[in-house]
Amino acid sequence: xxxxxxxxxxxxxxxxxxxxxxxxxxxxxxxxxxxxxxxxxxxxxxxxxxxxxxxxxxxxxxxxxxxxxxxxxxxxxxxxxxxxxxxxxxxxxxxxxxxxxxxxxxxxxxxxxxxxxxxxxxx
Amino acid sequence: xxxxxxxxxxxxxxxxxxxxxxxxxxxxxxxxxxxxxxxxxxxxxxxxxxxxxxxxxxxxxxxxxxxxxxxxxxxxxxxxxxxxxxxxxxxxxxxxxxxxx
Numbered sequence: 001x002x003x004x005x006x007x008x009x010x011x012x013x014x015x016x017x018x019x020x021x022x023x024x025x026x027x028x029x030x031x032x033x034x035x036x037x038x039x040x041x042x043x044x045x046x047x048x049x050x051x052x053x054x055x056x057x058x059x060x061x062x063x064x065x066x067x068x069x070x071x072x073x074x075x076x077x078x079x080x081x082x083x084x085x086x087x088x089x090x091x092x093x094x095x096x097x098x099x100x101x102x103x104x105x106x107x108x109x110x111x112x113x114x115x116x117x118x119x120x121x122x123x
Numbered sequence: 124x125x126x127x128x129x130x131x132x133x134x135x136x137x138x139x140x141x142x143x144x145x146x147x148x149x150x151x152x153x154x155x156x157x158x159x160x161x162x163x164x165x166x167x168x169x170x171x172x173x174x175x176x177x178x179x180x181x182x183x184x185x186x187x188x189x190x191x192x193x194x195x196x197x198x199x200x201x202x203x204x205x206x207x208x209x210x211x212x213x214x215x216x217x218x219x220x221x222x223x224x
Binding site: 119 | 140149220221223
């Protein structure tokens with residue numbers, strides 16, 4: 001694919017993993033964009049950080065486990081994964097509580113990523 | 124890239140953290156448009172204060188204010204009322220839109 005066709009797409013996910021469809025929809029969009037060789041930033045803000053929390057057993061409520069799919073992100077060359085520092089802190093969590101390695105990002109870091117994106121999807 | 128983003132918020136600041144999250148990661152000079160229930164944020168004094176200190180151009184969609192009984196005439200002078208055509212013009216002027224819901 002020519003460089004001309006390569007866009008920088010930022011996906012912001014701000015919803016907890018169960019009870020709403022946003023989490024799965026964002027993940028599907030991220031994987032789709034990555035398959036089409038786009039530059040992807042995946043940003044977890046607010047309640048969205050809970051999607052990455054360790055120890056989830058969604059089988060208990062017959063829900064699908066997203067953490068296996070998160071582990072597949074490196075296979076799709078999605079390595080720009082950012083988690084809002086303030087959202088982690090507000091929930092008494094740190095990067096060690098998450099199922100995959102991420103970059104802990106300040107609000108200013110996230111603002112910069114948005115500012116350099118061609119398009120932003122926010123669920 | 125110096126061109127601004129257009130942030131579109133469609134939830135009231137009294138009911139959702141959409142506006143707070145948006146303001147946290149906006150860049151000075153960006154545009155912010157309150158639409159649908161986002162228009163109710165003009166009734167939230169603390170939300171409004173935070174908005175006005177964010178160094179953004181702030182717009183409210185006239186049709187959504189009208190529908191909700193919000194008086195455009197009593198809007199803070201630092202907020203601009205735009206109609207649908209104005210919405211389109213804003214979207215064209217900005218490099219990207221970011222929807223917050």
